[in-house]
Each structure stands twice: as structure tokens, then as C-alpha cells.
Amino acid sequence: MIATILQKQCDVAIIGSGPAGISAAITLKKAGVDNIVVLERESEAGGIPRHCGHIAFGFKKYKRILTGLQYAKNNIEEALNLGINIQLNTTVTALGEGGKLSLVSQQGISELNAKRVLIATGTREKPRSARFVSGDRALGIYNTGALQGMVYLKQKIPFKRPLIVGTEIVSFSALLTCKKGGIKPVAMIEENPKPTVRWPIYYGAHLFGTPLFLETKINKIIGDQRVEAVILESAQGQKKSIECDGVLFTGQFTPESSLVRMSHIAFDSDTFSPSVNANGQCSDPAYYAAGNVRQLVPEKGRNAYFYTSDNPPNAVNISGMCWDQGGEVALNILESFSN
Amino acid sequence: MTKTYDIAIIGGGIVGCAVARRMTLAGAKVVLIEKSPDILAGASKGNSAILHTAFDAPEKSLELQCMQAGYAEYLDIHKSMNLPLLKTGALLAAWSPEEQAKFEGIMVKAANNGVADLKLLTTAQAQKKEPNLSNNLLAAIEVPREYVIDPWSAPLAYLTQAVENGADTLFNTEVIGGFFDDSKQEGLWLLETNNGQIKANHIVNCAGLYGDLLNKNVFGESDFEIRPRKGEFVVFDKAASKLLKNILLPIPTEITKGIVIFPTIFGNIAVGPTADEQESRADASVAKENLEMLYAFALDKIPALKHIPVTATYAGIRPATEKKHYRVKHDVKNNWVTLGGIRSTGITASLGLAQHVESLFNEQGIRFNKLASSRTPMMPNLAEHIERDWQKPGVEEIVCHCEMVTKREIKKALDGSTLPAGSMEGLKRRTRATMGRCQGFYCSARLAELTEGKFAESIAVKSDKKEGGS
Ligand SMILES: Cc1cc2nc3c(=O)[nH]c(=O)nc-3n(C[C@H](O)[C@H](O)[C@H](O)COP(=O)(O)OP(=O)(O)OC[C@H]3O[C@@H](n4cnc5c(N)ncnc54)[C@H](O)[C@@H]3O)c2cc1C
Numbered sequence: 001m002i003a004t005i006l007q008k009q010c011d012v013a014i015i016g017s018g019p020a021g022i023s024a025a026i027t028l029k030k031a032g033v034d035n036i037v038v039l040e041r042e043s044e045a046g047g048i049p050r051h052c053g054h055i056a057f058g059f060k061k062y063k064r065i066l067t068g069l070q071y072a073k074n075n076i077e078e079a080l081n082l083g084i085n086i087q088l089n090t091t092v093t094a095l096g097e098g099g100k101l102s103l104v105s106q107q108g109i110s111e112l113n114a115k116r117v118l119i120a121t122g123t124r125e126k127p128r129s130a131r132f133v134s135g136d137r138a139l140g141i142y143n144t145g146a147l148q149g150m151v152y153l154k155q156k157i158p159f160k161r162p163l164i165v166g167t168e169i170v171s172f173s174a175l176l177t178c179k180k181g182g183i184k185p186v187a188m189i190e191e192n193p194k195p196t197v198r199w200p201i202y203y204g205a206h207l208f209g210t211p212l213f214l215e216t217k218i219n220k221i222i223g224d225q226r227v228e229a230v231i232l233e234s235a236q237g238q239k240k241s242i243e244c245d246g247v248l249f250t251g252q253f254t255p256e257s258s259l260v261r262m263s264h265i266a267f268d269s270d271t272f273s274p275s276v277n278a279n280g281q282c283s284d285p286a287y288y289a290a291g292n293v294r295q296l297v298p299e300k301g302r303n304a305y306f307y308t309s310d311n312p313p314n315a316v317n318i319s320g321m322c323w324d325q326g327g328e329v330a331l332n333i334l335e336s337f338s339n
Numbered sequence: 340m341t342k343t344y345d346i347a348i349i350g351g352g353i354v355g356c357a358v359a360r361r362m363t364l365a366g367a368k369v370v371l372i373e374k375s376p377d378i379l380a381g382a383s384k385g386n387s388a389i390l391h392t393a394f395d396a397p398e399k400s401l402e403l404q405c406m407q408a409g410y411a412e413y414l415d416i417h418k419s420m421n422l423p424l425l426k427t428g429a430l431l432a433a434w435s436p437e438e439q440a441k442f443e444g445i446m447v448k449a450a451n452n453g454v455a456d457l458k459l460l461t462t463a464q465a466q467k468k469e470p471n472l473s474n475n476l477l478a479a480i481e482v483p484r485e486y487v488i489d490p491w492s493a494p495l496a497y498l499t500q501a502v503e504n505g506a507d508t509l510f511n512t513e514v515i516g517g518f519f520d521d522s523k524q525e526g527l528w529l530l531e532t533n534n535g536q537i538k539a540n541h542i543v544n545c546a547g548l549y550g551d552l553l554n555k556n557v558f559g560e561s562d563f564e565i566r567p568r569k570g571e572f573v574v575f576d577k578a579a580s581k582l583l584k585n586i587l588l589p590i591p592t593e594i595t596k597g598i599v600i601f602p603t604i605f606g607n608i609a610v611g612p613t614a615d616e617q618e619s620r621a622d623a624s625v626a627k628e629n630l631e632m633l634y635a636f637a638l639d640k641i642p643a644l645k646h647i648p649v650t651a652t653y654a655g656i657r658p659a660t661e662k663k664h665y666r667v668k669h670d671v672k673n674n675w676v677t678l679g680g681i682r683s684t685g686i687t688a689s690l691g692l693a694q695h696v697e698s699l700f701n702e703q704g705i706r707f708n709k710l711a712s713s714r715t716p717m718m719p720n721l722a723e724h725i726e727r728d729w730q731k732p733g734v735e736e737i738v739c740h741c742e743m744v745t746k747r748e749i750k751k752a753l754d755g756s757t758l759p760a761g762s763m764e765g766l767k768r769r770t771r772a773t774m775g776r777c778q779g780f781y782c783s784a785r786l787a788e789l790t791e792g793k794f795a796e797s798i799a800v801k802s803d804k805k806e807g808g809s
């Protein structure tokens with residue numbers, strides 16, 4: 001059961017119930033910090049893994065290969081079993097000085113004074129608009145996150161024959177998700193001479209029979225109501241039209257950090273993340289950050305081997321690493337209480 | 340369809356909506372005919388939403404008259420319909436001595452147009468007002484009463500008021516021809532549409548980008564020609580709103596008002612429009628090189644925008660003609676009013692144009708029985724500076740997190756209003772869902788569920804796959 005009473009004060013407020021937030025909550029709870037609350041704006045807890053119906057999640061933690069859904073479910077169950085208070089449909093709308101949070105929930109707007117706050121709001125993909133892609137603004141243009149949400153949470157599909165843009169690891173997830181939804185991508189394109197991640201893309205494109213066009217970009221999206229075609233352009237400037245009913249823009253991660261940007265907290269305008277010290281602490285010492293909102297640079301030897309050095313993607317980390325970091329930062333928060 | 344209307348209005352852009360409101364309140368039996376499934380399908384879809392004082396409008400023109408009348412009426416009625424007004428003011432900025440040299444002429448013209456409150460600002464004064472402007476700023480003129488409105492809720496309110504007071508609407512209905520029977524004393528139009536015949540005594544052509552074609556189809560000729568002129572925009576994230584309070588106007592040239600950087604009523608900063616003539620009346624696509632140019636332009640004037648991500652891009656098409664002025668004409672013999680070529684000031688002028696139509700009728704002695712009492716709809720507020728729905732009690736769920744759109748607002752736009760949304764576009768304009776920084780990353784799945792069965796073009800499509808695997 002998820003508690004529904006929202007208190008006015010707490011020791012630690014955690015924004016976001018993804019792997020980073022839940023891991024921090026569990027660490028703190030186990031260390032005896034009782035008065036904690038996880039604030040989650042969605043109507044279900046779990047973060048991004050909740051709509052990753054594909055594998056492979058949780059290997060390190062559960063010693064089994066799980067789908068994101070199962071992984072999220074396990075994490076949330078563990079937290080609830082420990083009696084952690086997760087407030088759903090609760091959006092943090094502003095970060096005030098010293099840990100004063102503005103919230104909106106089913107109980108209306110309110111304030112919460114937290115001694116410490118962990119920002120664990122995750123990351124999302126860059127939409128078409130911010131990529132300045134030419135053409136019509138028709139129905140059928142999405143990011144992988146939206147597609148996953150439709151396929152895994154609502155058993156719906158937004159298109160049947162989309163063009164996939166990008167060859168990051170999440171683009172491989174996009175192929176898996178298409179497969180699950182009975183969607184047959186017309187092609188996958190990449191501006192660079194090589195896919196951003198090598199073998200999963202070569203393997204996935206081959207496995208699902210999706211043509212992979214390298215050194216290719218979108219010249220124009222065409223469609224009146226719904227996407228009807230895309231004009232592709234090669235590095236040599238050759239154009240060709242390809243019929244499709246959607247365009248899926250994958251990857252180019254950007255932290256979900258507008259709360260921080262709009263606040264008094266120091267912000268790194270290169271990475272779009274809150275500026276933090278080695279402990280994960282922000283310029284306002286009441287605030288910490290963990291997980292993909294920090295746009296972590298992948299550590300050598302961990303998942304870096306996916307990437308070619310000539311075109312590294314915007315940094316994003318897999319769930320396990322966000323989980324680990326949530327726990328680490330929670331220990332720093334714990335220590336800050338005893339100082 | 341035996342009903343005979345006093346007035347048939349062709350076109351549901353902002354002008355048609357305003358005329359429908361005015362003439363309904365004046366007591367006429369009105370029908371508004373729109374070829375698209377929703378209003379605002381043409382020129383009124385994408386614009387800067389600036390309520391202009393008309394300080395730089397052509398002197399003594401009908402455009403000037405309608406802009407100022409429209410401006411005054413908007414200020415008069417907006418509160419009664421819960422329509423927002425953002426009192427930004429504008430700075431007309433000079434970045435070179437040549438531009439600054441035009442200041443005197445601009446001041447004189449403004450005074451002639453009856454806009455007497457312009458003020459010359461020194462560099463220091465202008466920088467004090469807008470500390471984030473680039474150091475290249477030389478001087479500025481302050482135009483205190485240039486304001487910003489919600490370009491979608493306003494026309495929706497006008498037509499809603501018309502409908503709630505008895506007007507009819509016909510969507511998905513295109514007028515393709517007509518026959519004027521002048522054997523009767525009043526004169527009767529039989530309009531041909533793809534949905535059958537419509538009878539009305541008087542016609543107001545508010546077909547915007549298609550105004551000349553409509554006249555051609557009906558009369559075999561048109562005395563003006565639409566020359567579509569596209570304008571593209573780039574919208575910055577809400578965090579940018581800290582960087583600019585005024586509308587930043589360039590020095591206008593003969594052909595265009597130039598590129599503006601302006602606060603939107605929704606809390607963003609936008610830059611645009613470009614001005615490119617094109618053949619197509621419908622192609623509102625964006626072009627990468629133009630977006631990049633606008634982006635660079637904005638950063639050049641406000642360097643700190645460099646740190647702000649882009650939220651959206653869009654374009655609109657002006658119904659410009661081969662001449663600069665409005666192409667408004669009352670063909671008295673044929674009971675036909677044309678409001679053509681409402682090029683780049685129709686958001687401001689629409690209510691004024693509607694007043695003008697009423698006076699054209701009055702001049703001919705055509706009068707209706709003014710409604711004894713009328714209803715005034717209260718519109719949902721989408722403006723960021725005024726309390727939004729999520730800030731009110733009883734919120735069950737926030738669906739779009741970037742724009743903070745509640746489930747209650749979405750339900751209302753789909754089912755609970757006089758002119759419900761019939762498409763995703765319509766829902767966006769009525770609620771702002773998916774119009775924020777993530778552009779639907781987080782809420783598309785939920786929206787696909789909430790809008791199921793509501794739109795002709797639905798978000799989700801039917802799968803070819805057999806049922807089973809979930
Ligand atoms: C489309 C996509 C696919 C991915 N696929 C994989 C994959 O297959 N495998 C993998 O390992 N990783 C994947 N990732 C990476 C993913 O970011 C991490 O796996 C992990 O979910 C990050 O954990 P987190 O806790 O930092 O953030 P998230 O899991 O993103 O959780 C953040 C939570 O914060 C909540 N939140 C945000 N703002 C607020 C607010 N203002 N108020 C209240 N709550 C708020 C959100 O609703 C969300 O639940 C994917 C990411 C994306 C975007």
C-alpha cells in the first residue's frame with residue numbers, strides 16, 4: 001500500500017522514484033532515517049524502467065536478467081516492504097532555498113520543508129523540435145520514451161512503419177519495442193559513418209530486417225495530417241524519398257532538470273545538469289543529485305565499450321549505475337546529518 | 340437544409356470567429372462555414388500573438404482603424420471572457436546608426452497614428468529595462484502598450500460566444516461555388532459546398548489564405564491575389580522568460596515588421612518570424628537553415644539564451660497580397676463582403692474588422708434585432724502569469740508535466756465545451772498538452788489513452804498484428 005498523507009516536514013525528500021531515487025530511499029531507510037518521502041509525479045512508481053518492457057535490467061542486483069518492468073516492480077516492492085512513503089501524483093513545482101519544496105498533489109498545492117533533498121528526476125531524449133529538423137509538423141513524430149510508454153503501458157502503437165533516427169543503445173531498445181508492438185520500421189538512419197553503438201545496432205538491424213543507412217540525415221519530413229514520407233539526404237547530398245507513417249527520434253539524452261534551471265541552485269549549462277561536488281551535493285547544501293539527471297559520463301570499462309570514440313553520444317547511464325549512485329549519494333546525505 | 344441564415348461567414352480563422360461573434364450579438368442568424376475539422380486551420384494557426392498599438396501602421400488606413408478598434412475592444416472584453424493579457428510593452432531597438440536614424444520618422448508616424456506615449460531611451464535606460472540585451476544595443480524607443488495575448492483562446496472565445504448565443508457552425512465544409520438569386524427583395528445566396536447547399540442573405544468572405552480563390556470560384560474573378568508569405572519561429576524553454584520582459588521589435592522595413600523576440604503568454608521566449616514568399620497556401624513546414632538563422636539571431640541579441648534549450652519550432656503563413664493594404668470590400672449589389680489580405684495584423688484587428696462589417700451593413704440600412712441579453716463564456720486560462728487549473732483544488736492528475744495540464748482540462752476540452760477539440764492539434768491549442776519542452780516524451784502514452792475514439796486522426800493507430808501478445 002502506498003501512503004497518501006503528505007506531511008509538512010521531513011528529513012529527506014527524494015524527487016523521483018526511478019532507480020536512483022528508490023535506491024537512495026532504501027539506503028537511508030536501512031540506515032535508520034525514518035522520516036523520508038519519495039515524491040513521484042506519475043501515477044505509478046518506478047521511473048523510466050517502468051516502461052522498458054525489454055531486457056536487460058537488474059543483473060547486478062538480482063543476479064537475473066529482468067525486463068525493465070519487472071526490475072521497477074521489484075525495486076518498488078522492496079521499498080514498500082521497508083515502509084517507505086512514496087507519494088504518487090505528486091509533482092515538485094519549485095525548489096526553494098534550504099530544502100523548501102513546492103508541491104502539487106491530489107491534495108492541492110502545498111509546501112514541504114525537507115532537511116535534505118535528493119534530485120533524481122532522470123533524463124529524456126531530445127525532441128524533433130530541438131534538433132531543428134525541416135519539414136511538416138504532422139502526427140507520428142515521437143521519441144523512444146513515448147513509444148515505449150504506448151507499447152508497454154497502454155498496448156497501443158503510434159505508427160506501423162516509422163523511420164528510426166539514431167543508433168544509440170536506446171535505438172536498439174526502440175527496435176525491440178517496435179518488434180513487440182508489431183511495428184516494422186522502414187529504415188534506421190545515422191548521420192555518422194558508423195553507428196553510435198556498434199554491435200547491438202548491426203545485430204538488431206540485421207535480426208529485425210531493418211535497413212541501416214549510414215551517413216544519412218533527414219532533409220525534410222512530409223505529411224499533412226500524419227507523416228507520409230521523409231526525404232533522406234546522404235553525405236554526398238543525394239536525396240531520396242522514403243514512405244513511412246512516423247519518425248522516431250532516439251537518444252540525444254538531455255537531463256530532466258528544468259526544476260534546477262528555474263531555481264537558485266547552480267546549474268551547469270554545458271551538460272544541463274545541476275552542478276555538484278564529489279559528494280553529489282549542489283550549491284545549496286540542502287540539495288543533492290543522483291542518477292541520470294546528472295548526465296554521468298560513462299566510466300571506462302563499464303558501458304563505454306558500446307561506443308565508438310569518433311561519435312560519443314550524450315552521456316546516459318544504465319539503471320544499475322543510477323541505482324549505485326543513488327545509494328552512494330544517500331550515504332553522503334547520511335554523513336551530512338552526523339556532521 | 341432549409342434554414343435561411345441572415346449571414347454566412349466563410350472561414351474559421353480569427354477574423355471569421357470575430358465576425359461571427361459580432362454579428363450574432365447584433366442579432367443576425369449566423370452560420371460559420373469552415374473546411375477544416377476545427378477553427379484556426381489557416382493563417383491564424385501560427386503567429387506572434389502580439390496585440391499591436393498600430394504605432395507603425397499605414398497612416399489613415401483601414402488597417403490602422405481596425406487595429407486600434409480591435410485593440411480597444413480586446414482590452415474592454417478580455418476579462419469578461421477570462422482571456423489573458425500580458426502587459427509586456429515593447430522596445431524598438433536600434434543596433435546600428437542607420438537604424439537609429441529612423442527613430443525620428445517612427446516617432447512622427449506614431450504620433451500621427453495617435454500613439455503618443457512612445458519614449459526615446461538611451462542605451463543605459465534601455466539596458467536598465469532589459470539588462471540581458473547584447474552590448475551592441477545603441478538606443479531604443481519604448482512602446483509601452485504593445486501587449487501579448489493567447490492567440491488560440493481568443494478566437495475560440497469569440498466563436499464560442501457566437502455559438503452560445505445561437506450561431507451555427509459547419510466544419511469539414513468547403514464552399515466551392517454559389518448562386519445569387521436577386522429576384523427576391525433581400526437577395527438570397529445558395530452556397531455550394533461538399534456538404535450540400537447553404538442558404539443565406541449575406542456572405543462574409545473570411546477565407547484568409549484562400550480569399551481570392553473563393554471569390555474566383557463564385558464570381559469567376561477576384562480583384563486581389565493572395566501571395567502566401569511564410570513566417571517561422573523558434574521557441575525557447577520557459578527558463579528564458581527571466582531574460583526578457585518586453586517585446587523586442589526590430590526597426591520595420593517597407594516589406595516586413597522584421598524578426599521579433601518576444602515573451603509568449605505561456606511563459607516562453609520566442610523568436611521570429613521569417614518572411615518568405617511561397618507558392619503554397621498550406622505548406623507551413625519549417626526549414627532547418629531558417630531555424631538556425633533565427634536561433635543565431637536571438638543569441639546575438641540576448642547572449643544568455645545560449646544556455647536555454649529550444650522547446651518548439653513552428654510556422655504560420657500570412658495571407659499577403661500583391662498590395663500592402665487590407666483588401667476589404669462590400670459588393671453591395673451582390674450582398675458579399677470580402678475581408679481579404681488580412682496579412683500580418685489580424686490578431687489585433689479581428690475585433691475591429693468585425694465592427695467594420697457591422698457598420699458596412701448599417702450603412703446599407705441592413706439591421707438585425709439586437710439580442711436583448713447575451714451569454715459570455717468563461718475560457719479556461721492557459722496563460723502562465725495567471726492562476727492555472729493545476730493550482731486550483733481538486734486536481735486528480737497532471738497529464739502533461741511540462742505545461743502542467745490536468746486531466747480535468749483535457750476532459751473539458753474533449754467533451755465539456757461548446758467547441759470541443761476534434762484533433763490532437765485542437766487539443767494542444769485548447770490545453771497546451773505536449774507543447775512543452777519534452778514535446779510528448781512523458782505524456783503521449785497517457786494522451787493516446789485519454790483521447791481514444793475522440794479524433795478522426797487518432798494518436799494511436801490500429802496494429803496489423805493479431806491480438807494476443809501483450
Ligand atoms: C527512452 C529511454 C530508454 C531507456 N532504456 C534503458 C534501458 O533499456 N536500460 C537501462 O539500463 N537504461 C535505460 N535508460 C536509461 C534510464 O535513464 C535509466 O535506466 C534510469 O531509469 C535512470 O534512473 P533515474 O532514477 O536517474 O531516473 P528515472 O528512471 O528517469 O526516474 C525519474 C523519475 O522522476 C520523476 N520526476 C521527474 N520530475 C519530477 C518532479 N518534478 N516531481 C516529481 N517527480 C518527478 C519521473 O516521473 C520519474 O519517475 C533509458 C532511458 C530512456 C529515456
Ligand SMILES: Cc1cc2nc3c(=O)[nH]c(=O)nc-3n(C[C@H](O)[C@H](O)[C@H](O)COP(=O)(O)OP(=O)(O)OC[C@H]3O[C@@H](n4cnc5c(N)ncnc54)[C@H](O)[C@@H]3O)c2cc1C
Nearest residue numbers: 350352354374381382383387389514547570684685686687
Ligand atoms: C508569422 C505570422 C505572425 C503574425 N503575427 C501577428 C501578430 O503578432 N499580431 C497580429 O495582430 N497579427 C499577426 N499575424 C497576422 C494574423 O495571424 C493574420 O492576420 C490572421 O490570422 C488572418 O486571419 P484570417 O481569419 O483572415 O485567415 P485564416 O486564418 O487563414 O482563416 C481562413 C479560414 O478559412 C478557411 N477556408 C478557406 N477557404 C474556405 C472555403 N472555401 N470554405 C470553407 N472554409 C474555407 C480556412 O480553412 C481557414 O481556417 C501574424 C501572421 C503570421 C503568419
